Amino acid sequence: MDNIFLLKTGWRSIWRNRRRTLITLSSVAFGLLVSVTFTGSADYAYTNMIDTSATMGFGHVTVAAAGYNRAPSPSLVLSGCDLVLAAAVKSGVRAARLRIVAQAMLAAGGRSSGGEVMGIDPAVETGGFNVFLRDIVRGRMFTPAETRGALVGEVMARRLKLVPGRRLVYTTTDRHGEMVSGVARISGIFRTGVSGVDNGVVVLPLARLRQVLGYGRDEASFAALFLADQRQSRIVRNSLARHFTGIGREILTWRETQADLAGLIAMDRAGNYLMQFLIWLLVAAGIFNTMQMSVMERRRQFGIMQAVGMAPRWIFFLVMAEALWLGVCGLAVGVVVTLPCYLYLRHVGLNLETLIGNDYSAAGVLVDPVLRLRLFPETGLVIVGFLFFIVLAAGVYPGLVAARTRPIAAMRQR
Amino acid sequence: MSFFAKVMPFAAVIFVLFPVPVQAAGIGRDTARARAIMTRVDDLWRAESSHGVMVMRVVTAHYQRNLKLEEWSRGRDESLVRILYPPRENGTATLKSGNTVYTWLPRTDRVIRLTSSTMMATWMGSHFTNDDLVKASRLADDYDPGIVFTGVRHGIDLIEIALRPRPDAAVVWDRILVEVDRSRTLPLVCRYYDEDGQLVRSLFFSGVKMMDNRLLPTVMRMVPADKPGEFTEIRYQSLEFGLVFADSFFSVNQLRRR
Numbered sequence: 001m002d003n004i005f006l007l008k009t010g011w012r013s014i015w016r017n018r019r020r021t022l023i024t025l026s027s028v029a030f031g032l033l034v035s036v037t038f039t040g041s042a043d044y045a046y047t048n049m050i051d052t053s054a055t056m057g058f059g060h061v062t063v064a065a066a067g068y069n070r071a072p073s074p075s076l077v078l079s080g081c082d083l084v085l086a087a088a089v090k091s092g093v094r095a096a097r098l099r100i101v102a103q104a105m106l107a108a109g110g111r112s113s114g115g116e117v118m119g120i121d122p123a124v125e126t127g128g129f130n131v132f133l134r135d136i137v138r139g140r141m142f143t144p145a146e147t148r149g150a151l152v153g154e155v156m157a158r159r160l161k162l163v164p165g166r167r168l169v170y171t172t173t174d175r176h177g178e179m180v181s182g183v184a185r186i187s188g189i190f191r192t193g194v195s196g197v198d199n200g201v202v203v204l205p206l207a208r209l210r211q212v213l214g215y216g217r218d219e220a221s222f223a224a225l226f227l228a229d230q231r232q233s234r235i236v237r238n239s240l241a242r243h244f245t246g247i248g249r250e251i252l253t254w255r256e257t258q259a260d261l262a263g264l265i266a267m268d269r270a271g272n273y274l275m276q277f278l279i280w281l282l283v284a285a286g287i288f289n290t291m292q293m294s295v296m297e298r299r300r301q302f303g304i305m306q307a308v309g310m311a312p313r314w315i316f317f318l319v320m321a322e323a324l325w326l327g328v329c330g331l332a333v334g335v336v337v338t339l340p341c342y343l344y345l346r347h348v349g350l351n352l353e354t355l356i357g358n359d360y361s362a363a364g365v366l367v368d369p370v371l372r373l374r375l376f377p378e379t380g381l382v383i384v385g386f387l388f389f390i391v392l393a394a395g396v397y398p399g400l401v402a403a404r405t406r407p408i409a410a411m412r413q414r
Numbered sequence: 415m416s417f418f419a420k421v422m423p424f425a426a427v428i429f430v431l432f433p434v435p436v437q438a439a440g441i442g443r444d445t446a447r448a449r450a451i452m453t454r455v456d457d458l459w460r461a462e463s464s465h466g467v468m469v470m471r472v473v474t475a476h477y478q479r480n481l482k483l484e485e486w487s488r489g490r491d492e493s494l495v496r497i498l499y500p501p502r503e504n505g506t507a508t509l510k511s512g513n514t515v516y517t518w519l520p521r522t523d524r525v526i527r528l529t530s531s532t533m534m535a536t537w538m539g540s541h542f543t544n545d546d547l548v549k550a551s552r553l554a555d556d557y558d559p560g561i562v563f564t565g566v567r568h569g570i571d572l573i574e575i576a577l578r579p580r581p582d583a584a585v586v587w588d589r590i591l592v593e594v595d596r597s598r599t600l601p602l603v604c605r606y607y608d609e610d611g612q613l614v615r616s617l618f619f620s621g622v623k624m625m626d627n628r629l630l631p632t633v634m635r636m637v638p639a640d641k642p643g644e645f646t647e648i649r650y651q652s653l654e655f656g657l658v659f660a661d662s663f664f665s666v667n668q669l670r671r672r
Contacts, residue, residue: 022497103532105532105534105545106610107534107545107586108609109586109587109588109607109608109609109610109612109614110586110587110606110608110614110615111608112533112534112543112545112586126516139604148581149580161608166609167586167588167609168578169585169586171533171545171584172583178512178513178514179513179514179528179529179533180513182581182584183583183584183585233616407471
């Protein structure tokens, strides 16, 4: 008995009941569509949130003084920044930026608010790696020549009555724990959509903040490294760790610096997998049901086949060949149905702004209100492989039932 | 005691605590004259050290509060204020040493060092902030004075001086207007404006008396512009100058002694 024979017979068998086969194929195709949509939208949303979170300060990978992530303080200073940046470039990061961050009291004309000052280098920062530059809604980014420029969030600007040109005083503690103050003139106002950020962050020139906090030219709070693909963060971290082991620095991925976001994603991903598992279970039950029906209806056929000398194991393989065809054809139909949907949702998306608004945030990161898909190739292969496995698995029991058919009893059936 | 220091509210609370040397003039004639007036005012209150007792009355929309305070000061940067009354707060003290401010709470026996996040919190429930306390002694470095009015206003012959912040000064006010009694060279009122030109608060000086052979306003009232009916009033009961303190007097250990 050769495999070609089994495949040919299996192919013929599945088309004996065309309607049932078409229903089975649509189940598999539906499973593929749902899996791709669920996984693709989740992967897009996670990547989007991770990338946005990275541009809010810490990058995908962060190099800081040891202990900074656990208890951030101006006294924990990253020194040798030039060396860190050089090593980062060697590790293949897309961009590396130095940042100084400190908690501060911000005041203007008798009004005050608590918040955070973030020092950035205006000569190298761009909107691609800094959400505050990207989201300026009034005024502009300060130039390298404007040593007292500042960007402030829209909510804080409203509370402190700030407009471009106005004076803002920040009071913080320097690297020695002494209270220090500085003054800035508002250059621009940003709106990220995350109220906590728009009400709490003031962006200042790095050089000026170094001066106020007593940092040296080669010092900062941390270096934020940006990657083309956030999934490479562990690899880059490990690569950098080899350079800096045991010299008072810590190298962290976004999972450590944005623990809230990492926790949220892990929880959401688990829920997503559970939902997909249930859907796959339904698909598998549907396929199992139709195959079992098919086997039960063909008991006489299996009895005759055994009576003329076909071994039970070949009958099992015959049913599995049918399952194989159902899997292959179902996935082919699934690809045909899913691909246009995927391409549309990947490039155009579905705008859910009327449902969730345009300022919905999670774990301090703005969520894109446009539903888009982004499926990583390896994830796509896992989905296809898993669905194929489910179809085959759904065929095992009907195959065993067919193989156990007793010829005489089966042939008595009409 | 510096006039510059007095135009800041906390300096008004304990206005002998922060003597500030006025910068040498050298800009315009008007500026030089304004500085000269302030130097005279400054000299009037200048003292190496001081000790006094005062009563502070705080009236807000939600509560009223009366405190009796004792204060000691040395130079510009060292001061200690301790609450004498009411009994439940007796012993609570604030120490300023340079830019650092500590508060001791006797009930919990804890010394708290003020951080940047508490700088804009009120000082002892009044209309003064911790930031006023820290920055009181830096006004001379932060503002440029200029005369904006000379003549009779409200029946008083006065000089009005405008203090404008220097470009790099870390101060929140866009302008402080100070009215000085021309004949006695004593401050009458300080008005604080934001960058919209809106009056934010006013500090009124009154109750001029001789204290330890110095003629001084002994009553100061801080009135926020946006809270009608609210104010904080400081009334000096006694004040003496030229005392000698041990070096350890303005220390955290001293802060904890009742």
